[in-house]
Amino acid sequence: MIADLHCHSYCSDGELAPADVVARAVARGVRLLALTDHDNTDGVAEAQAAASAAGIDFVAGVEISCRWEGHDIHIVGLRVDPDSPVLVAGLAGQHEARRERGRQIAARLARAGAAGCWERACQLAGTDRPGRPHFARAIVEAGQARDIEHAFNRFLKQGQVAYVPTPWASIEDAVGWIRGAGGVAVVAHPSRYKLTRSKLKRLLVQFAAAGGQALEVQLPRQQPNQVQSLMLMGNQLGLAGSVASDFHGGHMPWAELGAAGELLPGIRPVWELF
Numbered sequence: 001m002i003a004d005l006h007c008h009s010y011c012s013d014g015e016l017a018p019a020d021v022v023a024r025a026v027a028r029g030v031r032l033l034a035l036t037d038h039d040n041t042d043g044v045a046e047a048q049a050a051a052s053a054a055g056i057d058f059v060a061g062v063e064i065s066c067r068w069e070g071h072d073i074h075i076v077g078l079r080v081d082p083d084s085p086v087l088v089a090g091l092a093g094q095h096e097a098r099r100e101r102g103r104q105i106a107a108r109l110a111r112a113g114a115a116g117c118w119e120r121a122c123q124l125a126g127t128d129r130p131g132r133p134h135f136a137r138a139i140v141e142a143g144q145a146r147d148i149e150h151a152f153n154r155f156l157k158q159g160q161v162a163y164v165p166t167p168w169a170s171i172e173d174a175v176g177w178i179r180g181a182g183g184v185a186v187v188a189h190p191s192r193y194k195l196t197r198s199k200l201k202r203l204l205v206q207f208a209a210a211g212g213q214a215l216e217v218q219l220p221r222q223q224p225n226q227v228q229s230l231m232l233m234g235n236q237l238g239l240a241g242s243v244a245s246d247f248h249g250g251h252m253p254w255a256e257l258g259a260a261g262e263l264l265p266g267i268r269p270v271w272e273l274f
Contacts, residue, residue, distance in 0.1 A: 015249025
């Protein structure tokens with residue numbers, strides 16, 4: 001079975017409407033899909049209806065931004081209740097943090113010669129809490145970068161002039177909101193954080209102690225040794241494994257829906273927890 005349990009619509013920083021994400025997933029052979037927009041569940045109802053009409057299994061999801069030991073870490077919630085009071089209250093705080101970070105990013109970009117990015121980023125996001133990919137697209141449109149990757153490397157990634165750390169939720173908070181909403185908590189793309197093996201193990205130990213249940217072990221462009229290492233750590237800590245594309249749109253062809261393929265044997269599939 002091809003599953004994709006991490007993707008985005010234009011309800012956060014993706015390009016497509018939730019129903020269009022579902023249609024694209026179906027065309028790519030995905031049979032189990034989760035929509036996991038950043039810090040909101042606004043697209044879940046539309047995606048659920050589209051998935052039901054298309055005859056594929058759908059999981060309501062969210063991706064929560066966290067701060068851990070100086071790193072931005074993302075925790076995916078799968079099979080959450082979007083109307084859960086604990087989740088709704090937690091995400092409201094995230095929205096204000098994202099809005100304030102956006103204002104600070106825009107101010108730094110203006111000082112660096114890329115003025116007007118706040119207005120355009122908000123237009124692209126359809127909200128006053130744009131994410132870094134929205135700013136990256138605004139920077140490209142303004143002629144300040146060749147493409148999205150260049151915009152991040154020049155302005156937005158950690159260490160660059162417009163990078164702004166945000167007081168995101170703690171690991172414990174995010175897991176608590178997800179579990180309080182009846183969901184399964186999953187560490188998103190752990191190999192991307194550029195942590196040493198010992199530091200990643202410490203993150204996963206803390207995550208599991210907080211009630212976390214799984215980690216993404218398989219994503220596009222991941223090396224086989226990375227997959228095997230994550231499976232080993234997951235099994236050692238009793239964590240299930242998830243498979244994900246982190247799809248945002250056609251501008252990132254390496255992260256196409258379903259591109260991670262089928263979950264390899266060797267770790268308990270996260271959907272068994274559903």
